[in-house]
Amino acid sequence: MIYEFLMLSITLLAGVSLAAVTGIRQLPLLIPAGVLFAVVLRTASFSLLNLFDVLSINITVWFLLTLLMIVYAVIRGKLFIQLKALALIVPIVLVSVVITRVERWSSPVYGDPSWILTMSEMMQSGVDMETLNGRVSIKRGFAFPLMLSLGPTGEYLSAFPAVLFISLIFASYWAITRFTSRHNLALLLALAVMLTTPIVIRSSLYLNGHVLMALAVVIGLAVGLEAANEKTLSSQRLILLMVSLSVISTTRAEGIAVAALVALTVISANWISRKQIMLTVSSATFSFGIWLSVYNSYILNSTGIYWVLFVLILVGLGLLVAAKPLDPIRFRLIPLAIIAELVVLVAALVIFREDLLGGVQAQFENLVLGEGLWGIVIIAMPILLGYLYFQKDQKRLASMVFILMLGNVILKMVDGGQFGEPTLGRVGWADSLNRMWLHLTGVFAMVIAISFSSKPKINS
């Protein structure tokens, strides 16, 4: 228990210190942003050690690195912010450790969580990462098992999911306050709805990357929407967006596609500089490329290309978005994405109707009849999005959430198609698509709060 408390506190403080150095000051953002910075630091340091084939010292290096980041922030004059953050970090970590280690609350551990635990164990002991070059491993992600591997020897960091969940509440609160002026009522209602949704509570201790994704998605989307409203992307916000996209693209196999959708918020704007577009897109493509290289993934192997060249090609292809001749398309990316997704979805439902019929029925049972433990949230979402779309200031938010929701369905079909015909899942909360909605937990909270708020801040 003491080990977990210390490791989590130091990890979170290191992340918060880095976030503070970039200029973030508000506590509700500092904590979740700190988690994201810590995750990027962990994936980057682990990947670097893998390059030199010295993974066996990865935990020791992590400990030293976190201390270094904390001292660096002190030198940069962030001691006061660090102390303020520490006053929040200590109770957050303490509550999380007590819930999991002392009171021993947990979510079910079978299927995906079991795989994730084995991967975290391998990462902790510094096993050659090429072991994870198959389909099974890539589907379980990189960043989340890597964070779990910071547990005591042979064990996993059991309180990390709870810390993530509390951070997600902070992130949702921060995002809501960016877009509504009636914070308290809107926040209260959004929290009441989301925290009575059974699967959301289950996700709080579930050993999978869903909450980490949700955290990065809500921060990335809120930063993007805020930038779009203000028609400017400050360096501080750009770094936060890049960190969010990096986490999204290393947490789940479909993360790179989700990162691309989240990035649409800013890269489709006509005021953004080409350098900012390139940095935004590269944060996702570079991180994803490095992950595939660390695992020496079958995706990389199938190309027969040396990993450095593979990463360069991946990053290079992403940079094409910033090319001037593509500007007319880039400025229309949001409506084009909606049209493209609808076309793909309708075409798939027509062409593969027999393969997808069972899946459609399963999703009806999950989302409408309650089998997916989503309560009324997903059913209410199209109604709320429709309402928001026709409010003059909320069109971009409604469009982006709609894009992300359609994206989830298509990504699930593609994932199923990887092993044969496209599928749309099965009945039960553990169904992949049903759990993928968790990536939008914070975003749903935003939609509910903004729908219920009659005084939006957005002026786009």
Next chain:
Amino acid sequence: MSKWLIAAVAAVMVIANLFSFSAPITKTSQPFDVTELLMSQNWQESAPLFLAENFADLEVSNVGSEQELGFSFQRELVSGFGDYQVNRDAPLDLTDLSAESLELLDENTKYELEPFCAINPEGKYCDLVIAWDEDVGQTASFIGVLIDDYRFALIERELLEKLS
């Protein structure tokens, strides 16, 4: 929206949510050690972990293929938890074992799980038992066998010789 309407809509959403409420998290006594935890839950892929946990020097053969005749015995877990040799030839057919042999197998069974397989028309899992004789030291050689229609066993060589 008016304050009252907002509150009413939110109340409806909360009540509707509560209708699908069912113990989202539970209190458990599960261990935090990863290997112990997965074995205590008889995870369907835990056979490689269980063997690596019990033997220092291992060799496993005839696990077959989970897509044809055989059961899942994941390469990643073999490399990650023990790094021992695995031969993926089809399991031996021992479906005609005598009642005495089956009883001996039962007595020496140390672990049971349900890995993935393709031969069970009623589902995607088959039974698998892992058995060895008490006399075996830290070096062991396990052989995969089919002992019933949808039932496999990984049996240590010495015990297998006694059975057949």
